[in-house]
Amino acid sequence: MKEKAIIAQRVEQSIASLDAVERALAPAFFYSRLEARMEAELLGKSNRYAFLENMKLCTLLLLIVLVFNGFSLVLLGYERPLPVETAWETLSREYFMPPNEFGY
Amino acid sequence: MLYRPIKRGGNEEAQKLLNQNREDNTSFNLDQPLTEQTLLLALRNRSEEAFRQLVEDYKDKVYNTCLSLLKNEEEAEESAQDVFMEVYRSVESFRAEAKLSTWIYRIATTKSLEKLRRMKAKKRFAWMRSLSGGVAQGFQPADWMHPGVAMEQQENAKALLAAIDKLSDNQRLAFTLHKLEGLSYEEVAQVLQVSVSSVESLMFRARQNLKKQLRNFYEKNMID
Numbered sequence: 001m002k003e004k005a006i007i008a009q010r011v012e013q014s015i016a017s018l019d020a021v022e023r024a025l026a027p028a029f030f031y032s033r034l035e036a037r038m039e040a041e042l043l044g045k046s047n048r049y050a051f052l053e054n055m056k057l058c059t060l061l062l063l064i065v066l067v068f069n070g071f072s073l074v075l076l077g078y079e080r081p082l083p084v085e086t087a088w089e090t091l092s093r094e095y096f097m098p099p100n101e102f103g104y
Numbered sequence: 105m106l107y108r109p110i111k112r113g114g115n116e117e118a119q120k121l122l123n124q125n126r127e128d129n130t131s132f133n134l135d136q137p138l139t140e141q142t143l144l145l146a147l148r149n150r151s152e153e154a155f156r157q158l159v160e161d162y163k164d165k166v167y168n169t170c171l172s173l174l175k176n177e178e179e180a181e182e183s184a185q186d187v188f189m190e191v192y193r194s195v196e197s198f199r200a201e202a203k204l205s206t207w208i209y210r211i212a213t214t215k216s217l218e219k220l221r222r223m224k225a226k227k228r229f230a231w232m233r234s235l236s237g238g239v240a241q242g243f244q245p246a247d248w249m250h251p252g253v254a255m256e257q258q259e260n261a262k263a264l265l266a267a268i269d270k271l272s273d274n275q276r277l278a279f280t281l282h283k284l285e286g287l288s289y290e291e292v293a294q295v296l297q298v299s300v301s302s303v304e305s306l307m308f309r310a311r312q313n314l315k316k317q318l319r320n321f322y323e324k325n326m327i328d
């Protein structure tokens with residue numbers, strides 16, 4: 001019985017132990033360290049991806065890519081006419097003869 | 105988000121307000137705070153002076169909140185830095201529907217809980233590594249003591265702090281903000297975005313759970 005009363009008292013004392021607690025203070029030079037970290041992290045990240053944020057540059061790049069794309073499509077879509085084959089070329093192709101390189 | 109460097113003074117409008125505030129308080133310095141509205145405007149315009157004042161005003165509150173939840177000085181400082189970086193990043197989207205302090209406490213509790221989860225995951229991973237023969241490295245909060253607890257209360261507080269760790273997130277937040285940070289039930293309700301009666305209920309249940317845990321702890325210790 002006495003033990004129970006002691007335990008109940010210890011429980012109440014524990015619960016009340018944080019009643020008059022003082023606020024922990026931030027360590028010295030907190031702002032300096034924060035500033036250094038912000039410069040390292042935020043500025044570093046922004047430099048790395050800064051070109052992505054630049055909308056003008058992105059739009060210009062996109063336009064250049066689109067122009068090249070259209071240009072290559074037009075070029076690839078154009079069918080060149082087959083060269084006209086002479087009678088001698090047809091004959092040499094059919095009989096696996098080398099083309100006339102001797103000029104006679 | 106595009107990084108805009110902190111600049112002295114900010115833009116003209118912010119500078120005007122800062123100057124006006126200086127005129128109102130002729131001996132302006134960091135101990136004489138700007139009004140919340142002025143501070144917010146200057147912060148949105150990336151004023152270094154305003155950001156420095158914000159950090160000076162809130163660093164102890166934020167650090168104490170993070171430390172009370174994380175129970176580790178280094179992690180608490182890192183978390184407090186995360187809080188101010190988040191404030192700096194998102195001050196433009198802050199609509200000032202709540203008080204600035206409420207918003208900062210909300211970020212502090214969210215960041216601390218995120219970090220706590222990562223630390224617990226790391227601890228679990230370290231435990232698994234120790235099973236497979238690796239060296240266990242992890243978060244050890246067992247002997248931690250809040251620096252603001254009076255010497256004669258430390259023995260009792262140690263058991264209580266260990267018991268707080270076993271509460272649910274909401275109960276732990278409500279208890280920590282009220283007991284260790286000294287916020288009123290109304291302020292805790294605003295930070296947790298619940299009603300005051302919910303905070304009362306959370307505090308009641310937290311106390312009941314803590315009493316139960318402490319009773320078991322002392323019974324076991326007295327028998328041993």
